Amino acid sequence: MGLLRYTLYRFLQSIPVLIGITIITFLLANLAPGDPVRLMLAGQEVDEELIETIEQRYGLDRPLHERYVTYMAGLVQGDFGHSIHRNRPVTELMLNRVGPTLLLVLSAYAFALVTAIPLGILAATRRNEPTDHISRIVALIGVSTPSFWIGIMLILVFAVQLGWLPSTGLVYPWRGPDGYDWIETWPELIYQTIRHLLLPMVALGTLQMATLMRVERTQMIESLQGEYVKLARAYGVPERTILRKHAFQVAQLPIITIVGLNLSTALGGAVLIETVFNINGMGRLFIEAIQQLDYQLIMGITIVIATMFVIGVIITDIAYAYIDPRVTYGEGE
Amino acid sequence: MRFDDNEVSRRWLLATGASVSAVAVAGCIGGNGNGEDASGEILDPEEYDYDREEPDDEDAARESTLVYTQELERDEDFDTVVSNDAYSVQVANLIFDSLYEFDYEYELQPKVAVDFPEVERDDTRYLYEIHEGIEFHNGDELTASDVAHSFTAPVEEETPNISTYDMIDEIEVIDDYQLQVDLEHPYGPWEMFNQGVSIVPEDVRTDDPEAFNEDPIGSGPFEFVDFEYGEYVELERFDDYWDEPQPYVQHIRFEDNVDDASRVSEILAGDTDAIGDVPNDDWETLEDEEDIRVHIAESPSVAYIYFNCNEGAGTADPNVRRAIAHAFSATDYVETYLNNAAMPLVTPTSRITNELWDFPLDEWEELYPDYDPDLAQELLDEHAPDDWNPTFLAPDDERATLAERVATRLDEIGYDMQVQTMDFGAMLDQTIYSDGDPDDYEAYIVGWTGGPDPDQYLYPNFHESQESVNQGHFYEGSDDFHDNILEARESADHDEREALYTDVIEEILEELPALPVFTEHNSMATGEHIKDVHVHPQMQYNPNLVHDGANVWVDDE
Numbered sequence: 001m002g003l004l005r006y007t008l009y010r011f012l013q014s015i016p017v018l019i020g021i022t023i024i025t026f027l028l029a030n031l032a033p034g035d036p037v038r039l040m041l042a043g044q045e046v047d048e049e050l051i052e053t054i055e056q057r058y059g060l061d062r063p064l065h066e067r068y069v070t071y072m073a074g075l076v077q078g079d080f081g082h083s084i085h086r087n088r089p090v091t092e093l094m095l096n097r098v099g100p101t102l103l104l105v106l107s108a109y110a111f112a113l114v115t116a117i118p119l120g121i122l123a124a125t126r127r128n129e130p131t132d133h134i135s136r137i138v139a140l141i142g143v144s145t146p147s148f149w150i151g152i153m154l155i156l157v158f159a160v161q162l163g164w165l166p167s168t169g170l171v172y173p174w175r176g177p178d179g180y181d182w183i184e185t186w187p188e189l190i191y192q193t194i195r196h197l198l199l200p201m202v203a204l205g206t207l208q209m210a211t212l213m214r215v216e217r218t219q220m221i222e223s224l225q226g227e228y229v230k231l232a233r234a235y236g237v238p239e240r241t242i243l244r245k246h247a248f249q250v251a252q253l254p255i256i257t258i259v260g261l262n263l264s265t266a267l268g269g270a271v272l273i274e275t276v277f278n279i280n281g282m283g284r285l286f287i288e289a290i291q292q293l294d295y296q297l298i299m300g301i302t303i304v305i306a307t308m309f310v311i312g313v314i315i316t317d318i319a320y321a322y323i324d325p326r327v328t329y330g331e332g333e
Numbered sequence: 334m335r336f337d338d339n340e341v342s343r344r345w346l347l348a349t350g351a352s353v354s355a356v357a358v359a360g361c362i363g364g365n366g367n368g369e370d371a372s373g374e375i376l377d378p379e380e381y382d383y384d385r386e387e388p389d390d391e392d393a394a395r396e397s398t399l400v401y402t403q404e405l406e407r408d409e410d411f412d413t414v415v416s417n418d419a420y421s422v423q424v425a426n427l428i429f430d431s432l433y434e435f436d437y438e439y440e441l442q443p444k445v446a447v448d449f450p451e452v453e454r455d456d457t458r459y460l461y462e463i464h465e466g467i468e469f470h471n472g473d474e475l476t477a478s479d480v481a482h483s484f485t486a487p488v489e490e491e492t493p494n495i496s497t498y499d500m501i502d503e504i505e506v507i508d509d510y511q512l513q514v515d516l517e518h519p520y521g522p523w524e525m526f527n528q529g530v531s532i533v534p535e536d537v538r539t540d541d542p543e544a545f546n547e548d549p550i551g552s553g554p555f556e557f558v559d560f561e562y563g564e565y566v567e568l569e570r571f572d573d574y575w576d577e578p579q580p581y582v583q584h585i586r587f588e589d590n591v592d593d594a595s596r597v598s599e600i601l602a603g604d605t606d607a608i609g610d611v612p613n614d615d616w617e618t619l620e621d622e623e624d625i626r627v628h629i630a631e632s633p634s635v636a637y638i639y640f641n642c643n644e645g646a647g648t649a650d651p652n653v654r655r656a657i658a659h660a661f662s663a664t665d666y667v668e669t670y671l672n673n674a675a676m677p678l679v680t681p682t683s684r685i686t687n688e689l690w691d692f693p694l695d696e697w698e699e700l701y702p703d704y705d706p707d708l709a710q711e712l713l714d715e716h717a718p719d720d721w722n723p724t725f726l727a728p729d730d731e732r733a734t735l736a737e738r739v740a741t742r743l744d745e746i747g748y749d750m751q752v753q754t755m756d757f758g759a760m761l762d763q764t765i766y767s768d769g770d771p772d773d774y775e776a777y778i779v780g781w782t783g784g785p786d787p788d789q790y791l792y793p794n795f796h797e798s799q800e801s802v803n804q805g806h807f808y809e810g811s812d813d814f815h816d817n818i819l820e821a822r823e824s825a826d827h828d829e830r831e832a833l834y835t836d837v838i839e840e841i842l843e844e845l846p847a848l849p850v851f852t853e854h855n856s857m858a859t860g861e862h863i864k865d866v867h868v869h870p871q872m873q874y875n876p877n878l879v880h881d882g883a884n885v886w887v888d889d890e
Contacts, residue, residue, distance in 0.1 A: 293758040
């Protein structure tokens with residue numbers, strides 16, 4: 001099976017997974033205790049007639065299976081339904097919030113990769129030396145410390161005590177607030193984006209960085225002990241070339257897998273980081289939707305996150321095949 | 334300005350969840366109920382009643398620009414006919430003028446109205462005269478038909494605010510500056526409750542209501558200039574504002590930050606000029622900061638422990654309810670957990686309401702059950718059912734600490750109460766929207782924010798028509814109890830209403846279908862450079878940038 005066919009196959013394979021996710025999420029959201037209409041009207045002097053009218057308006061009076069079919073019919077047309085609590089289309093609400101989350105998660109990944117790979121290689125090449133020990137301690141701290149706590153500490157040090165960086169919020173490179181005079185030029189906008197992004201990016205990326213660094217170290221050590229490396233050394237190939245051409249390339253395969261599979265962890269971490277840094281992203285929207293029992297919104301966000309995760313896994317598989325020609329799929333099946 | 338209980342209760346429903354979330358449930362059960370474990374003295378809001386401040390350089394003050402961080406996110410409904418959340422209304426109140434507005438003593442003062450209305454036809458007809466020459470931000474004149482529309486639109490359009498105005502029978506616009514409002518029946522809370530209506534421009538609004546909701550035009554001191562959904566709202570001073578004082582602030586940006594720790598960090602780091610709702614545990618930290626000032630005002634909110642009075646519940650017996658009330662000390666609880674953010678309360682109406690209505694508080698304080706574990710045990714031994722094992726439902730926030738404390742005190746005298754903390758929505762479903770099954774709960778805790786009129790507390794929380802709508806305690810009451818609440822609501826005679834409410838409140842304190850526990854404050858922290866800040870008791874008025882009692886400015890020197 002060629003790469004193209006495999007790609008198509010993997011995408012088709014994901015469809016039943018996503019349908020399963022919609023069924024489970026729909027059931028969980030609709031069977032959870034709490035009535036969204038009553039919660040929306042909490043505290044008002046309302047009568048049952050008004051509640052029934054609102055339930056009819058949103059189709060909440062119909063049987064669960066009918067509602068699911070209607071929901072799915074809308075979903076395939078890109079309609080994620082209507083938020084009762086916010087009286088707005090779910091698609092619009094999510095589009096408003098997806099940008100900050102993607103910016104945060106991608107930058108955290110970038111930070112993790114840029115720091116973890118060199119540090120992992122350094123630790124591998126200096127195995128059992130002080131550098132390796134320090135990297136181990138850093139990784140241990142990074143893996144075992146909750147990201148929100150790192151975030152709070154970063155705020156305390158760099159925002160509250162030193163005053164170098166802003167404590168909350170995000171400035172988006174694609175959109176400057178209209179009312180602020182201080183953003184008049186693109187360089188200023190980019191500068192402000194980086195300033196606002198640094199702390200949440202480090203807070204969210206530290207766990208990924210620590211994980212990747214240890215994996216990179218282990219893989220590099222294994223690669224450097226491989227037969228082909230020994231052969232290259234025997235031929236007198238310079239150590240730098242061995243590292244770059246032989247060991248490094250093979251060592252990256254597990255990294256790609258981890259990056260893809262950790263997407264859900266990163267999105268989960270973003271929920272907390274968005275709360276700590278007051279970033280109006282999907283994570284915070286998700287928390288708010290759960291608090292308000294805004295089940296259409298809960299459904300929408302769950303489906304989007306699940307889809308992103310599934311796509312992440314597929315891309316991981318495809319990238320794996322692309323980078324390592326030895327990897328083949330389905331041949332002989 | 335609207336004062337529907339729906340809107341204000343939402344403030345309570347939402348805000349309390351965020352206000353003191355830093356209080357962990359762990360460790361909440363300590364103390365012996367006599368105040369020995371109290372963490373601090375209860376803060377007196379009057380000590381934070383700052384003197385007025387005036388700028389030396391008015392021109393510089395008029396260049397003031399500030400960022401205000403709200404404690405909960407807005408629903409982003411800025412059309413007051415529609416808006417149903419206190420945080421959108423905080424923005425809207427700067428954009429719209431109201432017919433009347435409350436001063437810092439919570440007394441109504443005419444705003445768009447020239448004076449107080451003439452009342453005719455047995456308190457069912459109100460004649461209003463409005464100022465001439467008031468202009469909306471688009472240059473149109475504000476007329477009586479705009480006022481009429483502002484009253485009737487929530488009913489005609491069935492917005493969430495319908496119940497606030499649905500007692501209006503007819504409105505006649507006499508001329509551009511006079512209108513007559515006829516009610517279906519006398520409605521006691523009309524003056525205190527409904528005359529604060531914000532005036533929206535009928536033509537612009539009806540032309541495209543949805544667009545108006547996100548780009549409102551009012552006649553208030555600030556105009557809407559920029560808005561990004563879920564992120565910020567920016568307002569500019571309206572330089573042709575018709576009334577005095579003219580605001581100093583030129584530009585204000587509203588943001589929100591629901592996380593207490595993060596919001597406090599923002600003000601500490603100087604990333605915002607002011608934050609709403611100072612968490613109890615952060616009060617002293619902020620107060621000790623040289624460049625930050627904390628502000629506080631008493632609010633009309635009440636937290637109640639409700640008891641299930643339905644047949645079959647152990648708490649259907651008033652002696653059992655009284656025993657629970659005697660088993661713990663509300664004062665001790667507030668001193669321990671909310672000393673900077675709340676005060677103990679002994680009446681089902683707010684302290685503000687009590688003061689305005691001159692209720693006999695001294696007598697009522699005598700009725701309130703004080704901490705007396707021996708009496709509690711005696712009452713329970715005599716009146717609690719065999720194998721009594723009540724369930725106390727509480728939202729999963731600081732109110733859970735109160736439920737835990739009550740359960741601990743009962744445990745100390747030999748009774749086992751189960752505390753069940755729940756997601757707020759699920760808890761409402763199981764309590765106030767329920768049929769009161771004693772197996773589900775025998776007590777629950779919810780708050781309510783009303784206003785100056787007793788009706789705003791007593792009708793929604795105690796009248797039988799509100800069972801399964803706003804309350805789930807199913808209190809049968811004496812022969813006249815519910816009739817008195819309704820009669821007081823449908824009367825406009827102050828003395829008559831006061832007498833009726835006095836009877837009702839005394840019965841509540843004697844029979845305890847609900848035990849009032851504390852009132853929560855409105856609070857704010859501002860940078861020292863923000864001057865003349867005064868927190869208004871009506872939280873929707875905050876930040877109160879311009880008013881007879883305040884004109885906020887920024888001191889950049």
